[in-house]
Amino acid sequence: MILSVREVIGRAERCFSAAGFDEGTARSNASAIWWTEAYRGTGLSTLHSLLEPLAEIETMTPELERRDSPISVLEGNGHPCLLSGVPALDLAGAHADRYGTGVTYVPKSEVSVDGNVLGALAHRGAKRGDVTLVLSVDDDGESRTVLGIPRQSRPALAETTLDDPSRGIAAIEHAVRTDRQGAHEAPLFRAFFDDRAAEPFNTVDAQLLYRLVSQSADPKPDAEADSGFVVACINTHHPRYSDEARQVFDRTIHSDDRFENQFRPEEIDERVERLINEGVEVDRDLWQDIFEFGNGILAPPFEGSEKGAGFDLNELEG
Secondary structure (H helix, E strand, O other), X not given: OEEOHXXXXXXXXXXXXXXXXXXXXXXXXXXXXXXXXXXXXXXXXXXXXXXXXXHHOOOOOOEEEOOOOOEEEEEOOOOEOHHHXXXXXXXXXXXXXXXXXXXXXXXXXXXXXXXXXXXXXXXXXXXXXXXXXXXXXXXXXXXXXEEEEOOOOOOEEEEEXXXXXXXXXXXXXXXXXXXXXXXXXXXXXXXXXXXXXOOOOOOHHHHHHHHHHHHOOOEOOOOOOOOEEEXXXXXOOOOOOOOOHXXXXXXXXXXXXXXXXXXXXXXXXXXXXXHHXXXXXXXXXXXXXXHHHHOXXXXXXXXXXXXXXXXXXXXXXX
């Protein structure tokens, strides 16, 4: 069967509201489902996989540790990623405004259930103006890194998948486990990424950011990391960063073959336009389950996309 984009976003929002999320968070999570459908073609199947765990969750608020550290820690509690995704991004973004770089680590999150949606955080962070890295590792030790870079219209995104935890997420997990995340930001990151291999940059800040992004795309076969994810936001317009530091991520996304999957804005524009014009195909039984779950509440007709909520629906139609 074929659904309109508004039906997809609206029913996703109803499902999250039925599960107990407040209106704003339900809308943000619905936007992440739509992102996953637009970019990966798996948004509705991901939403369907969330129905059972959402029905069993008693609390929607993740527990925060070390609010004042450049690395915040949110306890995942074995829940799907979406429960912690938006708070993790907000914390990392706030610290990026203050320090230039902000990192949120969410251990014990069920990446295997809805890890596909984490790319939406990289998109949203880049849309806000921060270069955003999202690193994740699942129960099998397989990992994914998504890099989002701000652009005038739609963020540029690149992704890599690895058979082992990335060196970046392993370093952050180690720092948290050894209680080093409260250190001053610059020495902290030099301790994380202390590889002195040849680097194509001259300034210290550019070299540091280069290590961050490159090691986030390199595997570490001997690493032991819990299932979970990291959101890192970099405010390249912060006074601490040089002009050369602002070039690191553009050069990475254009020339680093470690990010094998490129989500080019023009290609995504074409896909989204096609979905808007032709609709979203979905299995009837899957949609029936989603529809019935969303009927756990009485909600008004969905108007979020008309108010500017959702995922770029207004700007694409206009």
